[in-house]
Structure formats: C-alpha cells, structure tokens
Amino acid sequence: MKEVVSSSAVFFSYALLAIFAQNAVFTRALGVSRMVQLVGDDRTSSALFGMMLCITQVLVAPVAFIAGGFIAPLDNRAQLRPLVYIASIAVVCLAEHLVLWLLRSLPRRSQLLRIVPLAALNSGVLGTVLVERTQSFTLGQSLGFGLGSGLGYVLAVLLVTEARHRLRSKAIPKAFRGLPITLVYIGVLALAIYGFTGHSVIL
Numbered sequence: 401m402k403e404v405v406s407s408s409a410v411f412f413s414y415a416l417l418a419i420f421a422q423n424a425v426f427t428r429a430l431g432v433s434r435m436v437q438l439v440g441d442d443r444t445s446s447a448l449f450g451m452m453l454c455i456t457q458v459l460v461a462p463v464a465f466i467a468g469g470f471i472a473p474l475d476n477r478a479q480l481r482p483l484v485y486i487a488s489i490a491v492v493c494l495a496e497h498l499v500l501w502l503l504r505s506l507p508r509r510s511q512l513l514r515i516v517p518l519a520a521l522n523s524g525v526l527g528t529v530l531v532e533r534t535q536s537f538t539l540g541q542s543l544g545f546g547l548g549s550g551l552g553y554v555l556a557v558l559l560v561t562e563a564r565h566r567l568r569s570k571a572i573p574k575a576f577r578g579l580p581i582t583l584v585y586i587g588v589l590a591l592a593i594y595g596f597t598g599h600s601v602i603l
Contacts, residue, residue, distance in 0.1 A: 411544035414537070418548025424524050425556035426586070426593040428531075431524030435553070436582060439560050444518070446557045448511060452519040454550030456492055457528055461542040463488040464529045485529045493520035524553055559589065 424430040438444060467484045471477045496516050500509055519525070528549040532542040560582065567581050576584070 407540050410538075410540050411547075414541045414544030415548035415551070418528075418545045419552040419555060420593070422531075422545075423552040423556060423593055424528055424531075424549045425553060426590040428527060429590070430527035431522045431553060432583075432586060434518065434522050434524075435557055435560065436579065438557060439564055439582075444515060445511070446554070446561065448508065449515050449519055450550065450554030450557065452496075452512065452515050453522065453524070453553055454547055456489075456496065456516075456520050457525055457546035457550045458543055459492045459495070460485075460489055460525060460529055461532065461546040462539060463492060464533060465539050465542055468533045481533065482526070482530070485526060485533070488529070489520055489525055493517060496520070522553075524549065556586075556589075560586065 418424070421427075425432060425435060438446060438449060464485050467488050468481070471480050471484055474480065493516060497513065500506065500513050500516065503509065506512070528546055532545055537545060563585050564582070567585060568577070572581055
C-alpha cells in the first residue's frame with residue numbers, strides 16, 4: 401500500500417511539474433507552431449486535440465521507456481535515440497488509429513481520426529519523450545511528466561486563445577498584428593514561467 405501511495409505521489413508531482421514549472425510550450429517552445437495554428441483553426445476542437453495529445457504522450461511514455469532500455473547498452477545510443485522514439489510514436493499513433501477505426505459508433509470519430517496524426521506528430525510529443533529519457537526518469541515519472549506535458553499544452557492553448565481576443569486591439573501597430581504579436585505574447589509568458597522556476601532572467 402505504501403508503494404502505491406509513493407508511486408502515485410511521484411506521478412502527480414511530475415505531472416504538476418510538467419504543467420507549470422516545466423511547461424513544454426513556455427520553457428522549451430515545443431509545439432508552438434502547431435499551437436498557433438490550432439488557436440486560429442475553428443475546424444479543430446482544442447479540447448479534443450488536448451485530449452488526444454495527453455493520451456498519446458501517456459501511451460508513448462512506456463513504449464519509449466522499454467525501447468530506450470534496449471538501446472541503452474549500445475555505443476551509438478545518442479544517434480539512435482531520436483529514431484527509436486519516432487518509431488515509438490508511430491506505433492502508438494497506428495494503434496490509436498486502429499482503435500478509432502474499429503469503434504465505428506464512437507461520437508466524433510471522424511474528427512478524432514483527423515486529430516490523431518496532428519497530435520502524435522506534434523514536436524511536443526517527441527520533445528517530451530526526449531526530456532524523459534535524457535533525464536533518466538523512471539516509468540512512473542515518465543507517465544506523470546507525459547500527462548502533465550499534455551495538460552500543460554492545453555493550458556498554453558487556453559491562455560493564447562484568451563489573449564487572442566485582446567491582441568486584436570487597434571492600439572497594436574498593424575505590422576505586429578496577428579502572428580507577430582502572438583509570438584511576442586508567448587515569449588513574455590515564457591519569461592514569466594521561466595522566472596517562476598527560480599531562474600534569473602537577463603534582458
């Protein structure tokens with residue numbers, strides 16, 4: 401019982417770490433290009449995208465953990481690591497596609513089938529796996545960090561979506577409207593998050 405409680409505490413602590421202090425979007429700029437497209441895309445539900453991203457990252461964590469164990473003894477593991485993790489993501493993506501294809505009565509099935517590759521091929525997924533493995537996280541830590549990174553991505557989308565209405569102000573010069581001011585806003589948030597982690601920010 402004590403081990404279960406301890407494992408659960410580690411899982412949730414790493415999930416919270418990934419959501420806030422080590423938010424993949426704001427601290428490492430992972431998946432920013434997809435996020436900017438997602439905010440302006442009315443065809444794709446941010447909630448469904450975030451859900452599929454969380455599911456993908458949680459499923460990829462154990463696959464990458466096992467695959468990483470196989471290449472750990474090899475001398476060229478640093479070169480093989482990205483290829484092995486891309487293959488892990490591909491396996492999970494195909495499995496998700498197969499499950500959705502079989503569940504024909506699932507609500508919003510066609511929309512989910514369109515979202516799966518967008519979520520799986522997001523640089524946030526590969527970047528999160530690389531962070532987990534290069535920092536030698538345990539399986540529990542990797543699962544928590546994967547879930548937290550997905551939720552942190554959703555939080556970033558919500559923050560940028562909310563700001564999008566305010567960033568249309570006529571007070572903003574025309575040259576900065578749209579993508580430029582959005583990237584400036586993300587940069588300012590990134591500095592705030594980075595300062596929150598206890599690091600000093602030099603401007």
